Amino acid sequence: MNMIDAPSPNFNPRAGDKNGGAEGKKIKYLILHYTGTETAFEALRLLQGGDPSHQVSAHYMVDEDGSVMRIVDEDMRAWHAGKSYWEGEEDINSRSIGIEIQNGGHDFGLPDFPDAQIEAVIDLCRAVMARHNILPCHVLAHSDVAPERKRDPGEKFPWKRLAEAGIGIWPESGTGEDADIDRILTQFGYDPRADLKSRITAFQRHFMPEVFTLPEKVGVADPDTVQKLQSLVKKKLGQRPKAPDCRPK
Ligand SMILES: [Zn+2]
Structure with missing residues (x-):
């Protein structure tokens, strides 16, 4: 390097x-x-x-x-x-x-x-x-x-x-379950005091960049967004046994 x-x-x-x-x-x-x-x-x-x-x-x-x-x-x-x-x-x-x-x-x-x-x-x-x-x-x-x-x-x-x-x-793709987007964003790590739309947008900017070609979907918690978020929280929890540090709050 x-x-x-x-x-x-x-x-x-x-x-x-x-x-x-x-x-x-x-x-x-x-x-x-x-x-x-x-x-x-x-x-x-x-x-x-x-x-x-x-x-x-x-x-x-x-x-x-x-x-x-x-x-x-x-x-x-x-x-x-x-x-x-x-x-x-x-x-x-x-x-x-x-x-x-x-x-x-x-x-x-x-x-x-x-x-x-x-x-x-x-x-x-x-x-x-x-x-x-x-x-x-x-x-x-x-x-x-x-x-x-x-x-x-x-x-x-x-x-x-x-x-x-x-x-x-x-995230993996799949089918999501019904979830409270606000709670699950906090569980993943985002600041619960930040405006919800800003948090959803930040999440999509990192993990669902394709959404930015469809402006009406940006900042909206559609089922796909909820499913991807759930998939990531699961992944994060999966790292817990060897990495207690990674535990969502
Ligand atoms: Zn910067």
Whole structure:
């Protein structure tokens, strides 16, 4: 992997567990982002602290050609998730590794992610997950942990391809049972205080990208959406015996 050091001053120590337990500072999540900038140069400028009014960073940035910039040490807390929530936890920055993927995103017409870039993302995610024992169900989109504010890495991001490589999980198709969508979204990990439509949209953006070609289905809990969500909750529960950490609340 072509790794380039591009250090940023935007980091601080990870917070300890509020109960003082061994879980404190443990890295649990891998959060994927798009940069949302037209160029990698502009993204790096921001991630390296070039705009004091916009203090952001990430542990890594992956450029379109597959080169990887190492920005913040994995031991440190990078500033990528902002106000966020998953499975009852709110300081996602303290518990995660953040990877920024160069892509213009929604503001620049949702460009495709080049193959070389996705291959590098897969290699990098694999290495990070192995180092910290991050479970596939804890590989999340920024839009999952901040559904009212964020849309990245967006519905064009190839989550299915990553899941096939062991990075993240992917729903099976089948028939769903009647379920309370609000409750089951919370069970999966989404913030129950976030607007329901935003949560459903975030879920579809990650796990049902095909919905975005049918705008009337976006944010709507149709039977297909409920079934896919149920399938994922089941998968997550299935990881419980070897991974108590993965237990939905
Ligand atoms: Zn982001």
